[in-house]
Amino acid sequence: MLDTLTAALRSLLPHDSVITDPVRLRTYECDGLTYHRATPGVVVLPDTADQVARVVRLCNDFAVPFVARGSGTGLSGGALPREDGVLIVTSKMRRILEIDLDNRRAVVEPGVTNLAITEAVRDRGHYYAPDPSSQQICSIGGNVAENSGGAHCLKYGFTVNHVEACEIVTPDGDLVTLDRMDPGYDLLGAFIGSEGTLGIATKITVRLSRTPESVVTVLAAFENIEQGGKAVSAIIGAGIVPAAIEMMDALAIEAAEAAVACSYPAGAGAVLIVELDGPEAEVRRQFARLQEICSAAFELRVAADAAERAAIWKGRKSAFAAVGRISPAYIVQDGVVPRTALPGVLAAIDRLSHEHHIRVANVFHAGDGNLHPLVLFDDAEPGAGERAEVVSGAILDLCIEHGGSITGEHGVGVDKSRYMPRMFSEDDLDTMQLVRCAFDPRGLSNPGKVFPTPRLCGEVPGVRKGVHPLVESGKAEQF
Amino acid sequence: MLDDIGVTVRQAGEEDAVGGVRPRWVALPESVEEVAALLRACAERDLAVVPAGGGTKLHWGSPPERCDVLLDMCCMNEILEHAAGDLVVRTQAGVTMDALAATLAEQGQELALDPPFTEHTTVGGTLATATAGPRAFRYGTARDLLIGITVVLPDGTIAKSGGKVVKNVAGYDLGKLFTGSQGTLGVIAEATFRLHPLPADRRWVTAELDRAEVAPIAAALAASQAEPSAVEVDRPDPDGPIALAVLVEGAEAETRALALRELVGKGSVTAERPPWWGLIQRDEVLVEVRFPTSGTEAVLDAAAGTGFALRGSPVTGRVLLESWRPVGEEELAAAVSGLRAKVEAAGGRVNVLAAPYAGVERWGQVSGLPLMRRVKERFDPGRMMSPGRFLGGI
Numbered sequence: 001m002l003d004t005l006t007a008a009l010r011s012l013l014p015h016d017s018v019i020t021d022p023v024r025l026r027t028y029e030c031d032g033l034t035y036h037r038a039t040p041g042v043v044v045l046p047d048t049a050d051q052v053a054r055v056v057r058l059c060n061d062f063a064v065p066f067v068a069r070g071s072g073t074g075l076s077g078g079a080l081p082r083e084d085g086v087l088i089v090t091s092k093m094r095r096i097l098e099i100d101l102d103n104r105r106a107v108v109e110p111g112v113t114n115l116a117i118t119e120a121v122r123d124r125g126h127y128y129a130p131d132p133s134s135q136q137i138c139s140i141g142g143n144v145a146e147n148s149g150g151a152h153c154l155k156y157g158f159t160v161n162h163v164e165a166c167e168i169v170t171p172d173g174d175l176v177t178l179d180r181m182d183p184g185y186d187l188l189g190a191f192i193g194s195e196g197t198l199g200i201a202t203k204i205t206v207r208l209s210r211t212p213e214s215v216v217t218v219l220a221a222f223e224n225i226e227q228g229g230k231a232v233s234a235i236i237g238a239g240i241v242p243a244a245i246e247m248m249d250a251l252a253i254e255a256a257e258a259a260v261a262c263s264y265p266a267g268a269g270a271v272l273i274v275e276l277d278g279p280e281a282e283v284r285r286q287f288a289r290l291q292e293i294c295s296a297a298f299e300l301r302v303a304a305d306a307a308e309r310a311a312i313w314k315g316r317k318s319a320f321a322a323v324g325r326i327s328p329a330y331i332v333q334d335g336v337v338p339r340t341a342l343p344g345v346l347a348a349i350d351r352l353s354h355e356h357h358i359r360v361a362n363v364f365h366a367g368d369g370n371l372h373p374l375v376l377f378d379d380a381e382p383g384a385g386e387r388a389e390v391v392s393g394a395i396l397d398l399c400i401e402h403g404g405s406i407t408g409e410h411g412v413g414v415d416k417s418r419y420m421p422r423m424f425s426e427d428d429l430d431t432m433q434l435v436r437c438a439f440d441p442r443g444l445s446n447p448g449k450v451f452p453t454p455r456l457c458g459e460v461p462g463v464r465k466g467v468h469p470l471v472e473s474g475k476a477e478q479f
Numbered sequence: 480m481l482d483d484i485g486v487t488v489r490q491a492g493e494e495d496a497v498g499g500v501r502p503r504w505v506a507l508p509e510s511v512e513e514v515a516a517l518l519r520a521c522a523e524r525d526l527a528v529v530p531a532g533g534g535t536k537l538h539w540g541s542p543p544e545r546c547d548v549l550l551d552m553c554c555m556n557e558i559l560e561h562a563a564g565d566l567v568v569r570t571q572a573g574v575t576m577d578a579l580a581a582t583l584a585e586q587g588q589e590l591a592l593d594p595p596f597t598e599h600t601t602v603g604g605t606l607a608t609a610t611a612g613p614r615a616f617r618y619g620t621a622r623d624l625l626i627g628i629t630v631v632l633p634d635g636t637i638a639k640s641g642g643k644v645v646k647n648v649a650g651y652d653l654g655k656l657f658t659g660s661q662g663t664l665g666v667i668a669e670a671t672f673r674l675h676p677l678p679a680d681r682r683w684v685t686a687e688l689d690r691a692e693v694a695p696i697a698a699a700l701a702a703s704q705a706e707p708s709a710v711e712v713d714r715p716d717p718d719g720p721i722a723l724a725v726l727v728e729g730a731e732a733e734t735r736a737l738a739l740r741e742l743v744g745k746g747s748v749t750a751e752r753p754p755w756w757g758l759i760q761r762d763e764v765l766v767e768v769r770f771p772t773s774g775t776e777a778v779l780d781a782a783a784g785t786g787f788a789l790r791g792s793p794v795t796g797r798v799l800l801e802s803w804r805p806v807g808e809e810e811l812a813a814a815v816s817g818l819r820a821k822v823e824a825a826g827g828r829v830n831v832l833a834a835p836y837a838g839v840e841r842w843g844q845v846s847g848l849p850l851m852r853r854v855k856e857r858f859d860p861g862r863m864m865s866p867g868r869f870l871g872g873i
């Protein structure tokens with residue numbers, strides 16, 4: 001089946017856009033979550049939306065599943081390929097099509113990196129607000145699929161708040177534009193964050209933001225995490241909405257120090273990075289208030305310029321990779337709790353860590369309760385990986401218990417689909433499945449992700465039966 | 480027929496009609512479970528249902544193809560949880576925006592949407608209509624502030640998505656799908672919102688502008704470092720002057736407002752909300768125009784040709800047109816198609832939100848319509864929920 005499909009793909013796309021060489025196929029076998037691997041049946045690198053649509057139609061003709069892939073930095077196995085399917089990689093679709101500062105928008109292809117958008121407009125006083133730590137590499141298509149956030153989403157929101165329109169190839173192979181301006185159901189809102197299960201984004205219109213007049217970045221060092229946590233509550237309680245509030249515990253600081261020599265204050269049990277931005281007068285006043293609130297800090301550093309700001313952020317932004325310096329292996333967890341539950345949850349994580357003899361480094365977006373515990377273990381030690389898994393899973397249970405979420409930004413993917421029934425009832429999941437069935441009745445678009453064992457869609461009264469007319473026309477074009 | 484399901488039901492009267500269609504019963508459920516029991520019973524008996532909040536906008540959209548039961552959400556009026564420390568509130572859908580605002584204000588917080596007729600309008604109705612107000616420029620619209628939702632599907636299934644944390648990407652976002660769904664997918668039973676601290680202070684810069692001044696001044700304001708929360712214009716008479724009002728919120732509001740006044744080049748700074756701010760005053764006929772802001776001038780020109788009053792935002796690209804005098808069906812149809820041609824050429828859209836006529840094309844072309852139909856078919860295969868009220872006969 002796949003052989004015939006591959007032949008058809010070759011007649012559709014330029015030679016170098018269809019990959020079947022086993023060695024090259026293997027470079028696509030996983031995303032940032034490296035312990036789920038599968039060699040894709042075939043990889044295609046389309047250059048245009050029209051090519052994506054044709055590939056998807058072919059997949060429909062052969063009833064073969066397909067998976068979209070951007071830069072492969074995902075941390076939940078969302079872009080894990082199918083051995084019996086096609087992996088559609090957007091790396092050739094890297095054009096910035098339009099920059100329209102009058103309307104504060106840019107129109108880009110899905111393979112464009114997150115940072116490339118900001119770089120294209122920075123000298124004209126604008127930027128693209130969502131800033132995942134992976135922003136140098138991750139693609140905007142992947143951001144749309146994951147509804148990615150970043151350190152600054154506390155004040156500015158997530159991808160979904162900054163995307164004005166998407167052109168998508170539906171799972172049947174139709175090209176459709178979903179625009180925030182359109183009347184009707186907010187399908188754009190439903191598509192963003194759907195992890196590639198509702199189709200493939202081929203053109204994205206993002207909103208650009210004005211670079212703020214004033215930015216103040218503060219590093220506050222506390223003796224322990226409780227003091228840091230209290231400061232966070234006091235900041236929010238004072239009615240201040242900083243652009244970012246990030247916290248790291250002693251172990252995470254140790255790792256960052258080892259990796260990038262960020263020279264955070266010695267002896268800190270926790271550091272807090274607070275960034276205030278906005279109109280100068282407002283920032284000045286908020287900063288004065290912040291200094292009072294952080295009176296328990298034993299050191300308070302304020303970045304004097306962009307270089308010092310970058311130095312403060314360096315430790316935080318490198319934290320995930322940095323733990324590699326202090327541990328042979330680790331799991332990056334992503335869960336959310338209501339911010340006020342943070343102290344209790346952190347204490348519980350500490351207990352879990354002791355109980356299972358597994359170290360946990362805590363790095364988190366403290367302002368919105370998004371935890372990124374890094375669960376450290378030695379993969380050479382028998383049983384350590386299993387114990388780390390237990391701790392990692394128990395952290396998600398804690399999040400659910402406290403009314404939070406099993407993922408704040410990394411997505412469900414293959415990794416967490418089994419936790420979905422703990423957070424949602426069967427009825428909740430079946431209802432979400434209705435959306436899936438409306439977009440993808442044949443279940444070909446990134447199957448096996450997000451939902452555990454989804455039900456088949458079945459027929460609905462009034463819904464078209466049999467083969468989609470576009471499948472027919474796709475066939476007619478092909479053979 | 481509906482007296483054995485444990486939900487309060489009364490006979491409907493003339494005043495309960497929806498777009499001229501009179502239901503047989505009005506149901507008054509008091510809990511999510513009662514809504515579910517009612518919808519299940521209606522599904523079994525093939526009765527069509529239209530949900531109602533405060534009933535202030537029931538004449539918006541097309542009249543329903545049929546309506547047997549008006550589901551009045553007024554008894555679902557409990558604010559379930561205000562977690563002030565987390566800046567989150569969970570509420571039943573029948574709570575009025577007024578009651579919600581009062582509770583939140585006690586803790587110095589607000590839901591940053593600004594529907595003015597808050598005495599009657601409900602949380603559910605506000606979500607289902609997804610109308611945007613002036614401060615959408617800064618805070619986004621209802622869909623951007625909603626973080627969790629509980630809905631009841633036409634077959635009685637109770638489903639939720641999202642939760643009570645601001646950051647959450649687990650599963651599909653049903654909240655987005657139901658926001659603006661006009662009661663055609665199911666009933667919104669509960670909603671959870673992200674809140675903001677009440678601004679320390681607020682000021683408006685007000686000035687009178689000529690038509691040609693609006694676009695450049697609006698662009699300068701939008702790009703300004705003084706960060707206005709909203710920029711609105713009001714033109715009651717198409718040939719008359721245009722009132723501009725710019726809202727500044729937060730610390731140092733006065734200083735920042737003065738800086739913005741400099742940008743405008745005239746006008747005054749006041750702590751008083753302009754009397755027309757964010758209001759819809761006549762919605763017998765109501766036309767919405769959405770556009771990329773580069774089309775502002777074209778929209779102002781095109782709207783002047785219709786003779787309607789105009790109010791809205793040249794920075795978010797959304798204005799509403801109202802009529803101060805009765806408009807006939809043919810006149811409206813002609814005005815809308817003329818307007819649509821010009822606005823669409825400028826990259827915008829024209830939607831007739833309310834009109835008592837069948838012969839007016841309410842919605843323009845929408846690329847996603849076939850997908851929307853499929854969503855409706857999956858959620859409401861029996862066409863029980865507000866059938867025919869939305870675009871494309873949805």
Ligand SMILES: Cc1cc2nc3c(=O)[nH]c(=O)nc-3n(C[C@H](O)[C@H](O)[C@H](O)COP(=O)(O)OP(=O)(O)OC[C@H]3O[C@@H](n4cnc5c(N)ncnc54)[C@H](O)[C@@H]3O)c2cc1C
Pocket residue numbers: 031032067068069070071072073074075077078079090110131132133134137138139140141142143144145146147148149150151195196197199200201202320321409410446
């Ligand atoms: C060091 C590091 C730091 C990170 N920090 C953050 C962070 O701060 N915040 C955050 O939110 N995430 C973060 N991530 C996670 C990851 O970078 C994001 O999820 C990112 O959006 C993935 O983009 P990608 O292009 O790599 O997508 P991929 O990994 O290639 O794919 C991710 C998912 O998107 C789908 N997809 C890709 N392209 C498309 C398309 N065009 N249309 C439809 N579906 C598509 C795939 O099928 C898959 O399900 C981090 C990852 C790493 C490795």
Ligand SMILES: Cc1cc2nc3c(=O)[nH]c(=O)nc-3n(C[C@H](O)[C@H](O)[C@H](O)COP(=O)(O)OP(=O)(O)OC[C@H]3O[C@@H](n4cnc5c(N)ncnc54)[C@H](O)[C@@H]3O)c2cc1C
Pocket residue numbers: 529530531532533534535536537538540552572573592593594595596599600601602603604605606607608609610611612613661662663665666667668757758759760762865
């Ligand atoms: C920022 C802003 C500014 C506004 N400005 C004005 C203004 O100046 N003047 C003005 O008149 N209006 C204004 N509106 C619009 C108005 O406030 C809303 O449309 C209103 O909230 C409708 O509420 P209601 O409870 O009266 O709904 P209803 O009129 O009862 O219902 C409206 C629609 O929603 C559906 N619906 C209601 N409740 C539910 C539910 N629980 N589940 C599913 N569907 C439901 C109904 O079937 C109907 O289609 C504004 C709205 C906003 C957000």
